[in-house]
Amino acid sequence: MNIAPSIRPFGKHGILISFPPEISQEVHREVLAWRDAVLHSFSEKIVDVVPAYHSLAVFVNDHVNVETFIALLKDLSVSETESAITNYCITIPVCYDETFGLDLKELSEAKKMTMEQIIQKHTAPTYQVYFLGFLPGFPYLGGLDPQLFHPRKPTARSQIDQGAVAIGGGQTGIYPMACPGGWNILGKTPLVMFDPKKAIPSLVTPGDYIKFRSISLKEFETIAAKVAKRSYNIEKEVYRD
Structure with a gap:
């Protein structure tokens, strides 16, 4: 270009x-x-x-x-100038159970789709990480299915869990830490998106890609336990166009 x-x-x-x-x-x-x-x-x-x-x-x-x-x-x-930066496609496991998907039912009704269809459309794309902002490690992603575009909530929640996966307007993203927020919550990942104790604190960087994978509540708990012990192996591979 x-x-x-x-x-x-x-x-x-x-x-x-x-x-x-x-x-x-x-x-x-x-x-x-x-x-x-x-x-x-x-x-x-x-x-x-x-x-x-x-x-x-x-x-x-x-x-x-x-x-x-x-x-x-x-x-x-x-x-x-040749790039010396390697970009990856990182698989992010997400539990869309209603325990975490606080707005999944509301979105399903608004879009006249089943919750399973919402999940399928959310996990289908490979999302590009455009940049990190709002909070340290919060990825702004491109590639959301237009059928899932949905306005931010008129009143923000006072507290959203770390790892919450959400939609705001025409974007989807992941809350790297607990905070107030007005995006529509679809689920939660057990992965830590931002760890200031690491040499590279953010799990993803601009230019990387993300693929969401739907997991059960039981699998969420299993992965969360491994993450806490630092024994979970992140699924990622070098991304090539």
Whole structure:
């Protein structure tokens, strides 16, 4: 696609690289290509890079002049830089039992589908992780079946469980920790999506893919016990287009 982005200062030590404002795999590939290129070419100058749907925020060290760095970015040949980042497809087990699927019945009635049909449509796609936000490790995923699009709840719950799998508008995501929230809860995963004690805290990163797998309540409990003992092997494989 090779889209020419706009590049401008973003705060005192940041640069924002912006692409056409749309949520699409094509635009996001450009975002990730620029992320890889910046990491490859300027690792000694940057503090962090933060991808989003159609933009990339780059934060530089205090001693780096932002305007000078912007000039370097404008001369950067992104297409010639090979990515050193491996993306994975991670299988996330989800229990859709009504014990956890607090809004599954309501969604079923609103969509005039059985709960089994809702689950089937939710587990069918392979979802792309566009970015992490809202909470540490909260993945914003692309690929939800349009038939499952559903507005956020008019009043947010005061507490949602860690691991809750939910739909909000045209997106689906996973709550990495307990918090208030207004998305529609379909189920729960026993996996830990964010662990600050790990060298890489988040289970998934932008550019990865997620596949949901429906599990029973008994299997949920079994996996949860293994996760607590750190003996559960995450199902993941290298993702290739």
